[in-house]
Amino acid sequence: MKSEEILAKLQNDVRAAFKSWHEPASETSPLGYLHLFRHARQLGTATARQATHQLLLQALDTLALHHPDDADLLRLHFLDRREMYTVARLFNVGEATVYRRQQKAIERLAHILHAREVHVAGEARLRLEERLEPPGSTRLIGIEADLNILLERLTSTSPPWLISVEGLGGIGKTALADSLARQLLETGHFYDIAWVSARQQDFHPVLGLQLTGLPALDLDTLVSRLLEQLSPDISLPTSRQAKLAALTRLLKEM
Known part of the structure; x- marks a missing residue:
């Protein structure tokens, strides 16, 4: 997907996320595909709604540093639920103008999220590459x-x-x-x-197949290694049954 398409999609998703601000809690989010969203949930944010709100509030704070009126406009309309004609009066402009300003504000906020997403995704990629051989x-x-x-x-x-x-x-x-x-x-x-390797032999172009000296991979070791990689911040359960339950729960949340 081209950069322009990514930003256009993100703008639409940001608008959808703002519109759902006051809706009942849901386990899905218009921003759920972002590394930023997953990262927020991994850091302990309990629900998809809280993670979405956290991303938007952080982006609004950044937007306010250089475009305070844009941030105020989005807060007034989406967070405070002010009608657009009321927002227009507060800014002393026509309603058509405030709609154009809102679109520009969403574009700027989407650029902020995109820049952060590129950074977090790059760090994630390096971390995942380290897991490979x-x-x-x-x-x-x-x-x-x-x-x-x-x-x-x-x-x-x-x-x-x-x-x-x-x-x-x-x-x-x-x-x-x-x-x-x-x-x-x-x-x-x-x-x-x-990445978990079960092989007990390595192939060398000159020597052919050579034993690695590693023991056979059993279920308990496999589950433990998966948990260590997919959820490195949690303590591993002691029993095999508890490990399997933790891995199952983790995979369902992804």
């Missing part, structure tokens, strides 16, 4: 077709939800998965990615 020096050849198929299926909104890449040891399954994960990070399609 160090990139190898070998250039992958002939995987484009398989890679495109996997990208299409993983970014689809319809089943299957679980995809397995299978084959003999040393044919490049891990390299394919790594390349896939890095391309998904580029697109920003997924908010979070976890």
Whole structure:
């Protein structure tokens, strides 16, 4: 999506978020796709509504630094529920003028959110890249077709939800998965990615398959590693059942 399209969508979503300010609490938000929104919820904001309000209030404070009238206009109309003809009288302008000013104010606020989103998304991408294994020096050849198929299926909104890449040891399954994960990070399609390796052999171009010396991956270790990556700020439960319950709850919230 081009930058102009992203900003146009964000402006519409900001307007929708303001319009829903006084509506009953909901578990969804017009801004729910933003890294900023997810970050706010991870920091302890309890509901989608509170996270949305937090983002808008922070953006309004920033807007007020350089365009105080714009911030006041948005607060009066959306937060204080003043009718536009009342807002127009307060600013001593015509109603048509105040509508134009409101549109400009929303545009400026959307630019503020977009700048913050780019920053937070960039930090998130670096953090997720650190979870992957160090990139190898070998250039992958002939995987484009398989890679495109996997990208299409993983970014689809319809089943299957679980995809397995299978084959003999040393044919490049891990390299394919790594390349896939890095391309998904580029697109920003997924908010979070976890990487857990179960292999007990590594392929070396000269030596062939070599044992890693690592124990087999069991369910408890798999769940623990997923929780450590997807929710690093919480203490791990001690029992396997509690870990599974925590992981299930976490995945449903994403």
